[in-house]
Amino acid sequence: MIDKSRRRFFKHAGLASTALLLTPKGAKAAQDPNARIGSFIDLTKCDGCKDREIPACVKACKDKNHTKYPEPKLPLKPYWPRKEYEDWSNERDRIDRLTPYNWTFVEKVTVDGEDIFIPRRCMHCDNPSCLNLCPFGTIGKSETGAVYIDPDFCMGGAKCREVCPWNIPQRQAGTGIYLKLTPKLAGGGVMYKCDGCADLQAIGEKPACQSACPKDAIVFGSFEEIKKIAKAKAKEVGGYLYGLDEGGGTGTVYLSKVPFEKINSAILKDKKDKGDKRPGRPHMSPDTPDNMEDATNWMMASLIAPVAGVAAAALSVYKSTKGDKNEKDN
Amino acid sequence: MKKITRQSFSNRIVHGVTAFSIFTLFFTGFGQMPVYKRYMLNEVPGFAWSADYGVTLWWHYFFGVILIGVGVYHVAYHFFRKEFDALPKRGDLKDSWILIKAMLTGKEEPPSEKYLPEQRLGYAFIAFWIGVMIITGIIKSIKNVEGIELNNSLVFWTAHIHNLGFFMLIIGVVGHLGAFIFKANRQLLPGMFSGKVNACYIKNRHCYWEEGVKEAKKAIKKSGKDPEKECEDFKH
Numbered sequence: 001m002i003d004k005s006r007r008r009f010f011k012h013a014g015l016a017s018t019a020l021l022l023t024p025k026g027a028k029a030a031q032d033p034n035a036r037i038g039s040f041i042d043l044t045k046c047d048g049c050k051d052r053e054i055p056a057c058v059k060a061c062k063d064k065n066h067t068k069y070p071e072p073k074l075p076l077k078p079y080w081p082r083k084e085y086e087d088w089s090n091e092r093d094r095i096d097r098l099t100p101y102n103w104t105f106v107e108k109v110t111v112d113g114e115d116i117f118i119p120r121r122c123m124h125c126d127n128p129s130c131l132n133l134c135p136f137g138t139i140g141k142s143e144t145g146a147v148y149i150d151p152d153f154c155m156g157g158a159k160c161r162e163v164c165p166w167n168i169p170q171r172q173a174g175t176g177i178y179l180k181l182t183p184k185l186a187g188g189g190v191m192y193k194c195d196g197c198a199d200l201q202a203i204g205e206k207p208a209c210q211s212a213c214p215k216d217a218i219v220f221g222s223f224e225e226i227k228k229i230a231k232a233k234a235k236e237v238g239g240y241l242y243g244l245d246e247g248g249g250t251g252t253v254y255l256s257k258v259p260f261e262k263i264n265s266a267i268l269k270d271k272k273d274k275g276d277k278r279p280g281r282p283h284m285s286p287d288t289p290d291n292m293e294d295a296t297n298w299m300m301a302s303l304i305a306p307v308a309g310v311a312a313a314a315l316s317v318y319k320s321t322k323g324d325k326n327e328k329d330n
Numbered sequence: 331m332k333k334i335t336r337q338s339f340s341n342r343i344v345h346g347v348t349a350f351s352i353f354t355l356f357f358t359g360f361g362q363m364p365v366y367k368r369y370m371l372n373e374v375p376g377f378a379w380s381a382d383y384g385v386t387l388w389w390h391y392f393f394g395v396i397l398i399g400v401g402v403y404h405v406a407y408h409f410f411r412k413e414f415d416a417l418p419k420r421g422d423l424k425d426s427w428i429l430i431k432a433m434l435t436g437k438e439e440p441p442s443e444k445y446l447p448e449q450r451l452g453y454a455f456i457a458f459w460i461g462v463m464i465i466t467g468i469i470k471s472i473k474n475v476e477g478i479e480l481n482n483s484l485v486f487w488t489a490h491i492h493n494l495g496f497f498m499l500i501i502g503v504v505g506h507l508g509a510f511i512f513k514a515n516r517q518l519l520p521g522m523f524s525g526k527v528n529a530c531y532i533k534n535r536h537c538y539w540e541e542g543v544k545e546a547k548k549a550i551k552k553s554g555k556d557p558e559k560e561c562e563d564f565k566h
Contacts, residue, residue, distance in 0.1 A: 079368055082370075126476055127476035131485075132473060132474045133362070135489060135493065136489055137485045137486040137487070137488065137490065138486065140482035157363060158364075162364075163383055186363065186368075292474055292475075292476065294391075295474035295475045295476065296475050298391040298395070299471045299474065299475050302398055302468050303468070305395045305396075305402065306398055306399070308399050312399075313406035313407035313409075313410060316340060316403075316407060317407060317410040
């Protein structure tokens, strides 16, 4: 198996070749790396706001985004021919997982006798598979790198959740454009997730979760700076980082004193012990693959194919013309 | 029954590979919507893979690349050979109507060139939408690459035009196959498999196709028969 740094090299080599072939006009050649905002979540600082009824980041997120939460049209109808639908509208106060009404939550696990609190939400991937593979192009990325879903055009097919390495977006039935287009046959609502407070980032302000955090455990900033801070802090405390390479690389970097394998095992065990099969509690596996790792190869193949087509046609015509000529000469 | 070559080996290969690619792309592309899991196709024995986006996407890209290569080959091949018989001509819409009306009423058809006027229109319709699918497909594959950030509106409209193209191509393919409802058109079918069609069919129905008629007469004469008499009673 090719290691991650080699894979990245091949990707960028592919990119460089593409740049020679393309001069994109409607496209930004690449996002300005200086404009990219990332976040650092320091688990050595987060205490899950134990003394509060609801963690400050979770409350701030709800206060900021409650106007965007769905108001489904009742009665909800099953996704024909299936008999079920996804509905969280009666559980709007739930804060133990990601739902359409709760875009961040704090996962609590115990590892080696120590409680660890992990604020979870969208990782805002470098190359988000949700954005790339949405069949309706309704997922976008802001100038600062925040990945967001357009609720006006989302059909709620939930493909984004399936292709997301952490299955982050969550669905609410009975809302969205599918009710107007194909209420019975396709679509299933609207997908919701953290949008990185893209509106605040755009005006140079900090996302709500950072502003509310009493422990400064969540820090947003220039992604290049964030990476430096995270690496320096990890070295200082002898800790582990998560998010730099997982899922192909993300805009969120976690720091923990305990290995993420152990944190992940604790999350999975807790879910198993509680028989928790509902979505919204993401894993934290260090072996999270990049679902877009073949993208460069396919792009190169689709750009080489026309050249190969012309070359094959030229050869074929040359051979047939030569054949005709020989026939005439004979 | 004497036969002449109507479609070259190259054309038949292009047609076959294009058709197979398009049907596979229909299936794998529809799987991206996503509907196969909802409609439980993945529960049909042997189709569990249909709801796996990783699998259907891989095949979608694979046949997409094949279609791009073959499509460009086809255009370049005929451009280099200066063969433009299949392209629409002025008056094709009106002539198609006259021809279809004749087929429906059993009246005598107006003579045609190598391709029937509605064939040329159908070809242009399908070729146009294949072109749209190829261009939008390539944009989509470029967008997938890390470090290339396309404008959000471009991504949105590319996705929707690609989806529209999917439905337009289905209409095109259904229309293409629907042409064989007419008995008269069925004589053309072997042309895409063996490459050969009945010589009298060409002489009578495609009498404006000079080269074809010449070949047809030659083939009939070669068998020691008179082309005019031989084809007098031929009904397509």
